[in-house]
Amino acid sequence: MEDAMLKFSLPENILQPLFSVSNSSTLDETLELLIEASKTPGGRLDLGSKNILPVVLQLSQSLSYPSGHDILLLSLKLLRNLCAGEMTNQNLFIEQNGVKAVSTILLSFVGLDSDSDYGIIRMGLQLLGNVSLAGERHQRAVWHHFFPAGFLEIARVRTLETSDPLCMVIYTCFDQSHEFVTEICGDQGLPILAEIVRTASTVGFEEDWLKLLLSRICLEESHFPMLFSKLCPVGTSGNYENIEFKVDVFASEQAFLMDIVAEILNEQINKMTVSSDVALCVLGILKKSVGVLDSVSTCKSRFSAGSNAINVLKYSLTILKEICARDGQKSSNEHGSVDVVDLLVSSGLLELLLCLLRDLEPPAIIRKAIKQGENQDGAASYSPKHYPYRGFRRDLVAVIGNCAYRRKHVQNEIRERNGILLLLQQCVTDEENQFLREWGIWCVRNLLEGNVENQRVVAELELQGSVDVPEIAGLGLRVEVDQKTGRAKLVNVS
Numbered sequence: 001m002e003d004a005m006l007k008f009s010l011p012e013n014i015l016q017p018l019f020s021v022s023n024s025s026t027l028d029e030t031l032e033l034l035i036e037a038s039k040t041p042g043g044r045l046d047l048g049s050k051n052i053l054p055v056v057l058q059l060s061q062s063l064s065y066p067s068g069h070d071i072l073l074l075s076l077k078l079l080r081n082l083c084a085g086e087m088t089n090q091n092l093f094i095e096q097n098g099v100k101a102v103s104t105i106l107l108s109f110v111g112l113d114s115d116s117d118y119g120i121i122r123m124g125l126q127l128l129g130n131v132s133l134a135g136e137r138h139q140r141a142v143w144h145h146f147f148p149a150g151f152l153e154i155a156r157v158r159t160l161e162t163s164d165p166l167c168m169v170i171y172t173c174f175d176q177s178h179e180f181v182t183e184i185c186g187d188q189g190l191p192i193l194a195e196i197v198r199t200a201s202t203v204g205f206e207e208d209w210l211k212l213l214l215s216r217i218c219l220e221e222s223h224f225p226m227l228f229s230k231l232c233p234v235g236t237s238g239n240y241e242n243i244e245f246k247v248d249v250f251a252s253e254q255a256f257l258m259d260i261v262a263e264i265l266n267e268q269i270n271k272m273t274v275s276s277d278v279a280l281c282v283l284g285i286l287k288k289s290v291g292v293l294d295s296v297s298t299c300k301s302r303f304s305a306g307s308n309a310i311n312v313l314k315y316s317l318t319i320l321k322e323i324c325a326r327d328g329q330k331s332s333n334e335h336g337s338v339d340v341v342d343l344l345v346s347s348g349l350l351e352l353l354l355c356l357l358r359d360l361e362p363p364a365i366i367r368k369a370i371k372q373g374e375n376q377d378g379a380a381s382y383s384p385k386h387y388p389y390r391g392f393r394r395d396l397v398a399v400i401g402n403c404a405y406r407r408k409h410v411q412n413e414i415r416e417r418n419g420i421l422l423l424l425q426q427c428v429t430d431e432e433n434q435f436l437r438e439w440g441i442w443c444v445r446n447l448l449e450g451n452v453e454n455q456r457v458v459a460e461l462e463l464q465g466s467v468d469v470p471e472i473a474g475l476g477l478r479v480e481v482d483q484k485t486g487r488a489k490l491v492n493v494s
Contacts, residue, residue, distance in 0.1 A: 008064055017055045021047070031074035038081035046358040053079065061101050065108075072105070073120055080127040083134075090134035099141045102127060103150060109384045110153050118161040121154065125165035132172040139173040140319050143180055148188040160203040167196060167209035167467050171216070172208035181216075185223045193217060194253075200414040201256035214257070215264045219272055225281040226263065228254055249292055250308040258285075258315035262348040265322035274323050279340045283349055289313035290356065293388050309390050309392040322348070324402035339404055345410055350403060354419045357396045359385045387432055394433040397426045401443030420457050423447060 015027065022030040034052065037043040047053075060075040080099070082089040106124040109117045128146075132139045146154075146169075154166050170192070174180035193213075200210055218224035231253040266271065292309040306451075324341050333456050387393065400423065404410045414420060426440035448455050 014059050021050055021284040022489045033077050043081055044086040048086055053089050057096055057098050076123040086171045093131050094141050095139055098146045098229050103145045118159045118364050122161040122165055125154050126171055143173045151192045155192050159197050163199045164207045172207055174417050190230050193227055197257050198253050200223045208451040211264055214260055218261055222275040223278050224278045250312045253310050255308050255311035260317040262315050276340055279323050279344055283318050283344055286316040314389055321399045324399055350413055353396050353400050354417055365428045390432050394439050396434045396440045397443050401446050404446040411447055411454055411478050415454050430493050
């Protein structure tokens with residue numbers, strides 16, 4: 001004990017209770033023994049009855065840097081374990097003003113920039129996370145000490161060690177509090193979320209707290225448009241309807257955010273409602289990325305498959321595919337309840353997708369057939385656009401197919417825009433577009449279901465030899481000629 005008193009200048013009233021409980025005479029061994037004991041519910045309860053937490057908290061405040069670094073880490077680890085689901089210790093931590101003490105420690109380590117210092121911050125955040133799980137009183141204590149300045153400083157630490165537990169603390173605090181949700185989505189909170197996304201886009205993430213955080217903020221609370229705009233490059237407006245096309249119009253952090261949102265929607269299909277505001281924002285982003293794509297032909301060398309604009313294009317289509325897969329999803333706005341897919345279609349989604357698909361060079365198999373036809377009749381070839389990324393054609397077809405599912409007005413619009421033959425040509429394999437054939441069949445199936453006019457158009461195309469799609473038979477359909485009218489029609493034979 002005397003060695004610890006001399007080395008760390010610690011008073012006897014801190015060391016004596018610790019040594020007494022652990023039956024040890026060295027500080028580091030004492031803390032290791034208590035950490036081991038605190039791993040079980042019974043051990044935490046026993047140490048709580050012996051009032052160990054206030055002593056350890058006082059110890060953590062009495063250590064100096066850098067000599068006390070290792071002991072501080074052990075102290076925070078012990079405090080974290082003591083507050084893991086043990087209400088007595090969680091309450092005691094609040095009563096002893098532990099949040100303020102830990103806040104002082106963590107913020108003093110924020111700018112030190114070493115792996116060992118990040119370990120201190122991580123352990124402290126894990127401790128605060130365990131305390132926050134105890135209830136509203138504990139969450140308020142943490143929130144009021146750290147929001148907004150403390151959270152913002154820690155969010156700017158670009159390391160995986162601190163990013164994951166920070167997301168845990170913030171999510172746990174605001175999950176059941178409308179007040180805190182409003183604050184984190186406000187002018188002081190959005191910069192914190194933006195820094196969290198910037199950090200995660202740089203160092204990645206291992207736990208699900210980031211997804212839980214973004215799912216709540218971006219989708220449930222519909223603040224995706226604001227956060228996306230907060231991440232835009234310096235000097236670029238967040239208004240994605242009226243900005244000049246530039247190579248750096250999108251940031252890598254924006255592409256990362258869209259990727260995570262797409263993953264969340266994919267994992268929670270049919271479980272989460274996407275608001276009309278979010279859906280229209282994504283459509284606006286798609287239109288803007290297409291505008292950037294159109295400039296590729298004049299400055300091709302400035303764009304690559306991994307560019308921010310291409311990634312944003314890809315993820316916007318992925319998100320729209322997931323949104324349109326939610327059958328009959330309603331969203332409330334100032335005009336009442338609206339069908340989100342209908343709103344997207346009326347805002348030009350279908351027209352844009354068909355235009356993009358039509359502008360592409362056809363799949364390889366179709367190109368070969370067209371080339372043979374041109375050789376026979378001498379028709380002039382055209383200069384189609386190329387894929388911005390592998391799978392672009394498949395993604396277009398997938399969104400169209402999901403839009404058409406049990407929506408007769410969408411089926412009709414596709415026919416009226418002369419899209420039936422175009423979509424029939426997508427029922428083929430293509431090396432550049434994995435699963436194109438499957439998505440093509442899904443799209444045609446949805447296009448024909450319950451729509452006599454569309455079935456008649458396909459039947460006449462087959463009879464004329466304009467298309468040869470064996471997959472139509474796989475859908476349980478067969479072309480026949482009506483004996484009364486002399487017109488072709490599709491007959492259900494399944």
